[in-house]
Amino acid sequence: MPAESDCTEMLDSETKAVETPEDHAEELRLWLRLLTCTTLIEGEVRGRLRQRFDVTLPRFDLMAQLDKAPDGMTLSDVSKRMMVSNGNVTGLVERLVESGHLDRRTSETDRRVQVIRLTKLGRAEFRKMAAEHETWIADLFADLSPKDVRELMRLLAKTKASAQKSAARRRS
Amino acid sequence: MPAESDCTEMLDSETKAVETPEDHAEELRLWLRLLTCTTLIEGEVRGRLRQRFDVTLPRFDLMAQLDKAPDGMTLSDVSKRMMVSNGNVTGLVERLVESGHLDRRTSETDRRVQVIRLTKLGRAEFRKMAAEHETWIADLFADLSPKDVRELMRLLAKTKASAQKSAARRRS
DNA sequence: CCGAATTGCTTTAAGCATAAAATGTTTTCC
DNA sequence: GGAAAACATTTTATGCTTAAAGCAATTCGG
Numbered sequence: 001m002p003a004e005s006d007c008t009e010m011l012d013s014e015t016k017a018v019e020t021p022e023d024h025a026e027e028l029r030l031w032l033r034l035l036t037c038t039t040l041i042e043g044e045v046r047g048r049l050r051q052r053f054d055v056t057l058p059r060f061d062l063m064a065q066l067d068k069a070p071d072g073m074t075l076s077d078v079s080k081r082m083m084v085s086n087g088n089v090t091g092l093v094e095r096l097v098e099s100g101h102l103d104r105r106t107s108e109t110d111r112r113v114q115v116i117r118l119t120k121l122g123r124a125e126f127r128k129m130a131a132e133h134e135t136w137i138a139d140l141f142a143d144l145s146p147k148d149v150r151e152l153m154r155l156l157a158k159t160k161a162s163a164q165k166s167a168a169r170r171r172s
Numbered sequence: 173m174p175a176e177s178d179c180t181e182m183l184d185s186e187t188k189a190v191e192t193p194e195d196h197a198e199e200l201r202l203w204l205r206l207l208t209c210t211t212l213i214e215g216e217v218r219g220r221l222r223q224r225f226d227v228t229l230p231r232f233d234l235m236a237q238l239d240k241a242p243d244g245m246t247l248s249d250v251s252k253r254m255m256v257s258n259g260n261v262t263g264l265v266e267r268l269v270e271s272g273h274l275d276r277r278t279s280e281t282d283r284r285v286q287v288i289r290l291t292k293l294g295r296a297e298f299r300k301m302a303a304e305h306e307t308w309i310a311d312l313f314a315d316l317s318p319k320d321v322r323e324l325m326r327l328l329a330k331t332k333a334s335a336q337k338s339a340a341r342r343r344s
Numbered sequence: 345c346c347g348a349a350t351t352g353c354t355t356t357a358a359g360c361a362t363a364a365a366a367t368g369t370t371t372t373c374c
Numbered sequence: 375g376g377a378a379a380a381c382a383t384t385t386t387a388t389g390c391t392t393a394a395a396g397c398a399a400t401t402c403g404g
Contacts, residue, residue, distance in 0.1 A: 024306050024309060024310035025306075026318070026321050026325075027306075027309050027310050027312075027313045027316075027321065028306055028309050028310075029325070030313065030324055030328075031213065031312075033325060033328045033329065034206075034213075034324075034328060035210060035214070036255070036332060037206065037328050037331050037332050037335065039255050040255065040332060040335050040336065040339070041203065041206070042207070043255065044335065044338070044339050044342075046392085047393095048342070050392090056359075056360080056392095057360095058359085058360065058361090074382075074383095075382070076381085076382060076383080079383095083208070083211050083212070083215065084360090084361070085361065085363075086382080086384080087361080087363085087364095087383085087384070087385075087386090088360070088361055088362075090383070090384055090385085091359085091361090091384095092359095092360080095359085110369075110370070110381095110382085111368085111369060111370085111382095112368070112369045112370070112381065112382040112383065113369095113381095113382060113383085114382080114383070134196050134199075134200055135196065137196060137199050137200050137203050138196035138199050138200075139338045139341070140199075140203075140334065140335045140338045141199045141202065141203070141331065142334055142338060143330060143333065143334035143337065144327075144330060144331060144334060146198070148330060149198050149202050151323065151327060152202055152206075152324075152327045152331070153198075153201070153205060155316075155320055155323060155324045155327070156202075156205045156206060156209050156324075157205065158320060159209050159313065159316060159324070160205070160208060160209050161315065162312065162313055162314055162316060163209065163212050163213050163216065163313070164212065165314075165315065166216070166314060167212070167216050170216075218362085222362090222363085228362095228390080229390095230389085230390065230391090246352080246353095247352070247353065247354095248351085248352060248353080251353095256392085257391065257392055257393075258352080258353065258354080259353085259354070259356090259391080259392075259394095260390070260391055261353090262353070262355085263354095263390075263391090264389095282351095282352085282399075282400070283398085283399060284351065284353065284399050284400070285351095285353085285399095286352080286353070345404100346404090347402100347403095347404095348401100348402080348404105349400105349401085349403095350400080350401070350402085351398100351399080351400070351401085352397105352398090352399085352400095353396105353397085353398090353399105354396080354398100355394100355395080355396070355397095356394085356396095357392100357394095357395105358391100358392090358393095359390105359391085359392085360389105360390080360391070360392095361388100361389085361390070361391095362387100362388085362389085362390095363386100363388095364385100364386085364387090365384105365385080365386075366383105366384080366385070366386090367382100367383085367384075367385090368381105368382090369380100369381080369382080370379105370380080370381075370382100371378100371379080371380070371381090372377105373376105373377095373378085373379095374376095374377090374378100
């Protein structure tokens, strides 16, 4: 048995007598800060999309996914990529088909599958929005140096991997 | 006129003839990664809160705010702290009062103001949830070294400041 | 004082989001 | 071939979220 658990150990959850509840306040503060940053930027982007283009963020996100897939995507693909529930996509697509931005058809080889893609209108509108959107993001991150950006990218990649591992751990 | 704008310049938005549209792909990628991380972790926390305590994340967040304010808070305070709309808080509070977790009363000095605080039940339940929640967060960030955590904190602070500045710039 | 902002909150209408159950389709595997 | 499992999507029930409009109480400027 290790004298001191100096870092992360699986043992904690398996050895019975863990006396020190351990202090995870730093991680908690980090999580709250991460959340604050995201909420702040997301709210800003949402507001600008609404003001300038009268479009919602989820609609924009969905169109962004489709813009990268000229041959279309299935609803499941979209759902995975956007990390939202299946049912959510159904409604979102419904409204975007309604407004003429999306085209939806049943796959010919598998009648369970719906393939959606941007219409000409949808693509044109998205491109316009995306160009402006990119400048907003650049402005929101304007005070970060290129080095900061690189470093953040690296640390967030590490964070993502860590979280995915933890999520997988739970599911198993 | 500077020969080359080698970094961020206000000039860009003021001098008419900016030929190069500039490449902000890095910032865009950073934003997407930030969003992915947050969504991933948030979804995980949401799921665990639901499974273990049958509580939603917004409810938990609201209780967390109140736990830090033994004398209670006004709805506006809560709304600002949580960075959500006023109307949102109204409904959340309604349901939490209903379930006996919150106590709400009209301020005696200003009858527009509603002061809410945790009930004994609310506080007890929150403390139980918070303790477990902290271990989840620790686990989700487990692969980050203490140095990584510090560095991320620093960079996110910088990011937050930058975004706030940009948001203020727009509002003015 | 008193009308005009301002403030704090609620309501409304629309849309977003989830989990879980239901529906129809295709595979799998005896 | 045919039951059972797996799959893609939709439906259902509930709750969250926003922007904008509305209401009541307070404060401000003349």
